[in-house]
Amino acid sequence: MYWRAAAWIGIYLLLVLAPQAVLLLGEVPPGRDFWWNFSISLGFAGMAMMGVQFALTARVRRITAPFGIDIIYLFHRYLAWIALALVWAHFAILWVGYEEALGPTIDPREAPWELTAGRAALVLFTLAVVTSEWRKQLRLEYGLWRYAHVAFATLGFAAAVAHILGIGYFTAAPPKRALWLSVTLVWVLLLVWVRVARPWSEKRHPWRVVEVQPERNDTWTLAVEPVGHSGLKGFMPGQFAWLTLRASPFGLREHPFSIASAPEDLPRIEFGIKALGDFTGRIGEIRPGETAYVDAPYGIFSIDRNRDAAGFVGIVGGVGVTPMMSMLRSMAARGDRRPVWLFYGNKSGEAVAFREELGCLRERLDLHLVHILEQPPQDWRGETGYVSRDLLERHLPAELRTRLHHFLCGPAPMTAAAEEALHALGVPAHRIQTEVFEFA
Structure with missing residues (x-):
């Protein structure tokens, strides 16, 4: 490569x-x-x-x-x-x-x-x-x-x-x-x-919206299925797509979103979309049956490109968990028992998107789920604040750090702090992969 x-x-x-x-x-x-x-x-x-x-x-x-x-x-x-x-x-x-x-x-x-x-x-x-x-x-x-x-x-x-x-x-x-x-x-x-x-x-390969489901923290799951064609080819868990809704693909109204579903769920694909801006703030208004256009798959943020890894670490914030959901769902479907540590940062416990599903995935995977809350409740006994070297050192086994592949996705300050902490722990650069959270 x-x-x-x-x-x-x-x-x-x-x-x-x-x-x-x-x-x-x-x-x-x-x-x-x-x-x-x-x-x-x-x-x-x-x-x-x-x-x-x-x-x-x-x-x-x-x-x-x-x-x-x-x-x-x-x-x-x-x-x-x-x-x-x-x-x-x-x-x-x-x-x-x-x-x-x-x-x-x-x-x-x-x-x-x-x-x-x-x-x-x-x-x-x-x-x-x-x-x-x-x-x-x-x-x-x-x-x-x-x-x-x-x-x-x-x-x-x-x-x-x-x-x-x-x-x-x-x-x-x-x-x-x-x-x-x-x-x-x-x-x-x-x-x-x-x-x-x-x-x-x-335009010649349209998709149809089949589900629009609210999640926690103003996040929506939007599912689409292909109309008259076979759908995505070569999709790897963790990749993303350009999605067009309520517009023509000639209209320059496409937006990039990570695919939250697994390749094993094809031809159906799901997106995890947080209501933030002019476009995403109206995701809840989309109705099943509407036409969508998808240009995908893209990206190298995937477990399938790191098959030699002894396991995986995800350090994510907010809706940055979406590509990790794709990877975790795929590992569960495949019966992949390699260990995964997921450090998931949010403001509060109520802001944790996919919280219930992550709990279920712990029963199907060797998943070590570490929630990090900025504003924890009084009875919270988990991690608080932000990603740091001490926090990662407490949870990641020293003997595996150099053999695990680390995926980082979230706001730039969070990923920068995580990169610095991982380097300080001796994780080699080729084992750290950061998804640019916003580039369009």
Whole structure:
């Protein structure tokens, strides 16, 4: 698996650096010094990275498999900032040292169209990144943000291509123009796949809501079954899906949720959804019989990828228990008797989702269930507060720690504290796996 990850990283670097080949083919325009050429190179690199961003969100399983799609989306987020910095540096160098290259005016009615296109691309890319990074602070509703993000990214990409071809410093020669257009075509095909082909496939494979069941702590179990097709293939316990309800798959209204049910329950799948935001707050309004669309399965957060483990540890908070429910249900269905320690953090005992089922699973599994409450009742005799090294040390047998696989899922402060505690206990890094709790 590591060699596959290294191979995809190499392909990414090749795609980003490939456009630089236009700088090496043929002669450089005369009268241009190092900083001029360096600025142009930064522009090409930034544009290439922006183009590859489409590939990172295309959900191509061969690409995501070695890393996990949550990590891919995290890369997408940080690489967007790097790409934006490169294109801004491209502009800044020209502005400081070659102001004449930017034209006599920024008025689009008078400025050359290719320069206007470049400025438009810069603004659109900036809006795409800024509104994504601070969506909640800007109070952008998720659906509105998705539409805006797609519009900013797509229009920015088109404007940047127009700018590069219009300027023509390094793309005027037919071979160079053909090279750049070929690279651009690949990016366009990726965009078509993401926004047209995949939604079309989902539209042809609908699902039907068959149950909406309230759980504790404003959590709902929503179950769906396939309509006219066989359902999921290759699903491993702990993976997640993009779910669309009361909207078309073309409508950019999909949301990622962990699958709570086990592969042994297929074709039916269940989601554990906490009522928190604009979309999830209305889950209780969904009725059986409604149409749903599912794009799945995704993720590498699964016991099936760690078959050599002597047992498992789950350190979860709140609705972060959902992927662990999938794994525990699957182990029970399979008769898997490997030991499992589940550290489950919640504010109070009443906030423990799936509390009764977890109690039943203790009878079917070698499950050591440790509830951690922030606000325990007066007669509480269990663990309180937060995950710490001392807490884990009291429950995890020292002789097994390096042979157990540890799954972490919950709010970032909780998983960060758990990672630090496990490292302090000598657990190797490859035995600690953290699910990014929110990445969309």
